[in-house]
């Protein structure tokens with residue numbers, strides 16, 4: 001870089017690269033840059049809470065997700081239509097006069113402030129990989145191929161992207177040497193086993209019928225070990241049951257992007273790595289060079305560093321936040337010789353860009369933010385998977401015949417018998433996933449499998465979305481499922497809604513406004529039909545195919561007999577899906593796009609358009625929400641991003 005020595009003198013730049021955020025996008029980039037011998041500063045707003053049991057035991061993710069030491073609370077709108085938003089039974093309100101901070105439901109107490117739908121995120125070292133459900137499923141090949149098609153950059157083709165899985169994966173469930181998998185990377189990937197399902201005889205019996213209904217032959221205990229991430233050319237057409245893969249090591253130990261950083265800290269390259277936690281980035285700093293290396297660069301502003309605040313709980317999504325935290329925080333600046341890389345996640349990366357003057361001109365003007373680049377795509381194109389649950393009460397109870405099946409408290413302490421067993425390498429927490437198998441389904445008009453279902457007997461299908469911790473739930477519209485119930489939760493991939501992330505204010509500590517626009521715009525009808533198709537398939541399975549001893553069934557979801565009465569009169573499945581669907585796999589708010597696309601925020605090498613020295617490498621970069629679960633794709637994207645940065649180093 002011809003400007004490097006000049007910049008160094010002028011700005012006392014101490015790092016080659018600055019990376020903001022340490023989730024599956026940022027964490028591996030930091031590690032790769034340090035491994036390549038470049039000095040790198042990681043600025044992470046949260047703390048390192050790798051010491052917490054809830055981060056170590058994979059199935060305690062839900063405990064970690066509710067923990068004020070780790071969580072960031074966002075409240076979002078599913079729809080632009082407020083009447084529809086108010087129908088969701090998990091709508092959340094702030095209750096200033098109650099012992100609980102929040103109320104969840106549709107009949108709030110007087111004076112409660114409507115917040116929106118709860119949307120969990122993690123504000124800690126390792127980002128959401130420290131508390132997510134660890135489901136590690138590859139995106140469809142067409143998701144990668146799409147990037148190649150819209151940008152003309154053939155390196156994004158699925159057949160090339162697979163090498164990034166191979167390089168990071170430490171696979172624990174296929175025979176060593178299986179093509180298309182890696183066995184010595186930092187990211188353990190394990191899958192559920194036949195043993196796990198064999199302890200659940202009634203669930204296994206229904207799964208067997210479901211498997212046969214999808215023309216899968218063979219014993220269900222064998223089919224639930226199939227590799228969901230296989231390298232077959234027709235993988236994205238394959239339906240039926242598979243093992244449920246998760247980013248965890250044998251014994252149910254969670255693996256995260258934090259592990260990539262720890263590996264560097266334990267290596268000779270640690271001298272290149274500076275991790276600064278409790279460091280909340282507020283703005284990217286730009287230089288407007290008088291003359292660039294090439295004439296075409298002349299007018300491009302260059303990112304030279306960032307401003308950040310140092311201190312704990314500086315973002316209002318942090319439940320421990322107080323305005324005085326931000327007021328009292330020390331202000332810092334750091335400079336980068338080569339590049340600043342934003343990886344703050346799908347909500348924060350567009351927020352940081354906009355606060356820095358990169359975004360839609362009119363929105364920046366509204367908040368009196370000087371425009372560096374008018375980039376209308378920043379915060380647009382927000383996408384997510386839809387989720388809905390389906391379940392029915394059966395005639396019998398579901399059992400668990402495992403010799404190690406105590407009643408788990410999910411507290412991860414010495415009163416939790418499952419944690420005590422886990423420490424000995426036994427019991428349900430060692431499985432890595434609470435569910436025994438993944439079921440892939442292709443709705444009738446889809447060209448590839450487009451739905452994943454997971455669940456089972458007893459608690460199966462009981463998940464209805466995320467509720468914020470410390471809330472009262474006194475809305476009678478959601479009676480508990482009977483213990484005899486069986487069901488699935490459905491994830492619909494590649495949903496066609498396009499939402500947005502906009503600034504609420506120019507204060508960095510304020511969370512942005514997030515509107516998903518579920519089932520709005522082109523493709524909404526097809527998405528609804530696909531989800532209804534999935535529900536109808538489950539109904540066919542339960543009410544027409546599974547017989548004794550389970551029948552008769554009583555529908556719990558979607559057409560709840562307690563809500564709709566005998567015959568479920570008045571229950572419109574599509575209306576139910578529209579009102580009650582939820583999501584938590586958001587991506588694509590700063591998307592890669594082609595040269596002629598004015599909504600493209602990034603080029604295919606992750607460079608922010610219109611400026612130099614600035615990239616985005618996190619879930620917000622995907623032009624299309626990848627597959628059913630985004631995290632494995634984001635880990636791979638981080639490898640691709642690292643490759644681009646290293647190839648361009650010094651250019």
Ligand SMILES: Cc1cc2nc3c(=O)[nH]c(=O)nc-3n(C[C@H](O)[C@H](O)[C@H](O)COP(=O)(O)OP(=O)(O)OC[C@H]3O[C@@H](n4cnc5c(N)ncnc54)[C@H](O)[C@@H]3O)c2cc1C
Nearest residue numbers: 021023025045127128132133134135281345619629630631
């Ligand atoms: C409860 C839950 C369950 C999930 N389950 C699954 C699953 O099973 N499978 C799956 O595929 N996906 C799952 N996901 C989604 C998945 O974990 C995310 O898509 C993924 O972690 C996104 O990675 P990221 O790097 O883009 O962002 P994140 O993981 O969100 O990381 C962003 C990081 O940036 C930091 N940061 C943000 N702003 C700033 C700032 N201004 N300054 C400094 N640091 C900042 C944050 O603290 C955070 O550490 C789940 C998510 C949640 C919340």
